[in-house]
Each structure stands twice: as C-alpha cells, then as structure tokens.
Amino acid sequence: MILVTGATGRPGSAVIREFVRHGDPVRALVRTPAKAAELQALPVVDVVVGDMLRPDSLSAALEGVDRVLMISGAGPDMLETQCTFIDAAKRAGVGRIVKFSGDDHFTGWDAEKFRSTRNHEQVQRYLLASGVPWTVLRPSQFMEAYFEEVPDIVARGELRLPLGEAALVPIAIDDIASIAHSVLTGDGHEYTTYRMSGPQALTGAGVAADIAAAIDRPVRYVDVAPQTKRSEWLGRGYPPPRADAFVELFDERRKLGTAKVNVATHRRFGIEPTTFHEFAARHAAVFRGERAYRSAAA
Numbered sequence: 001m002i003l004v005t006g007a008t009g010r011p012g013s014a015v016i017r018e019f020v021r022h023g024d025p026v027r028a029l030v031r032t033p034a035k036a037a038e039l040q041a042l043p044v045v046d047v048v049v050g051d052m053l054r055p056d057s058l059s060a061a062l063e064g065v066d067r068v069l070m071i072s073g074a075g076p077d078m079l080e081t082q083c084t085f086i087d088a089a090k091r092a093g094v095g096r097i098v099k100f101s102g103d104d105h106f107t108g109w110d111a112e113k114f115r116s117t118r119n120h121e122q123v124q125r126y127l128l129a130s131g132v133p134w135t136v137l138r139p140s141q142f143m144e145a146y147f148e149e150v151p152d153i154v155a156r157g158e159l160r161l162p163l164g165e166a167a168l169v170p171i172a173i174d175d176i177a178s179i180a181h182s183v184l185t186g187d188g189h190e191y192t193t194y195r196m197s198g199p200q201a202l203t204g205a206g207v208a209a210d211i212a213a214a215i216d217r218p219v220r221y222v223d224v225a226p227q228t229k230r231s232e233w234l235g236r237g238y239p240p241p242r243a244d245a246f247v248e249l250f251d252e253r254r255k256l257g258t259a260k261v262n263v264a265t266h267r268r269f270g271i272e273p274t275t276f277h278e279f280a281a282r283h284a285a286v287f288r289g290e291r292a293y294r295s296a297a298a
C-alpha cells in the first residue's frame with residue numbers, strides 16, 4: 001500500500017487525484033476529518049485519520065504500507081512533524097519514504113539561510129540517517145502560489161510582488177503530482193533526488209502578461225517594497241511568521257536574478273512541462289475571481 005500524507009493540502013490532494021486518474025489504490029492520511037469529504041468521495045482512496053506529530057495516532061495509517069509520500073505544511077512545526085513521522089514509519093517497517101521538499105533553482109541559492117528551506121534540509125539529513133530507503137522531490141515555486149495574488153489582480157489589475165526584475169521558474173502542481181505518482185508506483189528510485197522546475201524563467205512582468213492574456217484584462221506587474229508587501233500579506237490574514245518568511249525569501253530572490261530552468265525530471269518521466277501560459281488559461285476563472293482557490297495563508 002502507498003500512503004500520501006498532507007492529503008488535504010495542495011500538492012497532496014493533487015497526488016491523490018493522480019492515483020485516482022490511474023485507478024491505483026492509495027491511502028490518504030488526513031489530520032482534519034472535516035476537510036476529508038472530497039477525498040472520501042473518490043474511488044480507490046482509503047482515507048485514514050491521524051496526526052504526524054502523534055505517533056500513537058498513526059497505527060492504522062501505517063499498517064501494511066510499503067511506500068510513503070511525506071508532505072506537511074511549510075510552517076515552523078515542519079521539522080518536528082516530519083522527523084516524528086519518519087521515526088513512526090521506520091518502526092512500522094515502511095520500505096521507502098519519498099520526501100516532498102523544495103528548491104529555488106538559483107545559482108548561489110543557500111537553503112540553509114532561511115527557516116523554511118533550512119528545515120527541509122534538516123529533515124532530509126534526518127531521513128538519510130534513518131536508514132529507511134528514500135527519494136527526495138525538489139520542485140520550484142508552485143504556479144499555484146500566484147493564486148494568492150488574485151485579490152489585487154481582480155481589484156486593481158495589478159500583480160504586486162517584491163520581486164524586482166528577478167525571474168523565477170514556477171512549476172504546475174499537476175506536473176509534480178504526475179512525477180510523484182511515477183516515483184511512488186515505480187521501482188529503482190531509491191537514494192535519488194529529483195529536482196524539477198517549470199519550463200520558463202519568468203519575471204513578475206512575464207507572469208502578469210500570461211495572466212492578462214488568460215483573463216483578457218490588463219494586469220500590470222508592480223514591484224512593491226518588501227515591507228509594503230508584508231503589510232498587505234498581514235492584511236490578508238497571513239500569520240506574521242509566514243509574512244516574514246516570505247519577505248526574507250523574496251528579498252533573496254530579487255538579489256539572485258534569474259533562476260535556472262530544469263525540466264530533466266519531466267523528460268525522465270515523459271511528462272510535458274506545463275507553461276505558465278497554459279496554466280493561467282486553465283485557471284482563468286480563478287484569476288478572474290470567479291472560482292475559489294485553496295489558499296495556503298491560513
């Protein structure tokens with residue numbers, strides 16, 4: 001059996017949908033039963049309730065599990081959450097843990113510099129030392145991260161980010177989900193790190209142009225000062241540690257310039273990389289404010 005944690009979240013739910021699309025059985029770990037109705041309705045999905053921070057709650061989830069995709073939120077408790085979970089999975093005899101990590105794909109990027117990216121490195125070191133066979137997935141910024149900017153796109157026709165002229169290489173979560181499905185169901189992926197990005201380096205202006213084309217309305221990129229954006233994020237309900245983490249991250253991104261495209265993993269698994277243009281067109285209703293999106297701000 002294959003277990004996916006974080007199954008109610010953005011990447012986790014996309015991976016579950018990919019299993020459903022293939023008709024492959026999968027178990028979904030859910031911490032908050034109230035969020036599980038959508039998953040419960042899907043065929044081939046075995047929904048199990050448990051908390052990765054409470055090993056005693058994980059017996060049913062881990063029973064008979066050979067492979068796990070380990071995802072939890074990027075908040076300050078990620079290190080403890082995932083290390084606790086690795087211990088529980090090891091005790092239960094899990095044969096491989098696929099860690100969902102991240103990567104900014106800049107030359108000179110130092111993941112140890114920031115709490116959230118450092119925590120991924122720390123979890124990876126813990127996983128490697130655990131002796132459990134592993135795989136690491138390292139996607140770039142999600143294209144879905146731009147859904148967070150829908151309120152300004154709709155109200156002001158502006159994409160307001162403290163990004164300067166830097167270019168990022170965002171990737172569609174559905175591409176990551178297809179790759180994760182192949183890695184989880186296939187053999188020979190032990191002790192391998194798969195880095196992956198979207199197919200283009202895009203500045204804020206480039207992203208704004210693709211969104212404008214998709215929604216057929218003008219969208220202007222505005223390079224806002226980091227502290228201005230911090231206030232705007234707080235106004236939208238981001239907890240201060242999350243707003244602060246983003247300000248640090250964007251500060252570094254604007255210094256480092258242009259991130260590097262890496263679609264070798266897409267090619268390795270025969271997946272055509274989704275362009276931002278295609279992504280924006282597919283989600284035009286979200287960018288127009290006509291359809292809700294799943295926010296990671298809470």
Ligand SMILES: NC(=O)c1ccc[n+]([C@@H]2O[C@H](COP(=O)([O-])OP(=O)(O)OC[C@H]3O[C@@H](n4cnc5c(N)ncnc54)[C@H](OP(=O)(O)O)[C@@H]3O)[C@@H](O)[C@H]2O)c1
Pocket residue numbers: 005006007008009010011012029030031032035050051052053071072073074081100101102103116139140141142145296
């Ligand atoms: N945002 C990006 O652009 C980006 C890019 C690359 C990598 N990443 C990485 O992607 C990962 C997911 O981030 P996200 O913001 O997309 O997450 P998300 O949608 O908020 O999903 C997180 C999931 O983890 C679950 N979870 C958290 N703590 C748990 C616990 N103790 N026990 C069981 N389940 C728990 C949450 O359950 P509840 O619903 O109950 O809270 C939720 O289902 C993070 O590691 C992040 O660093 C993000």
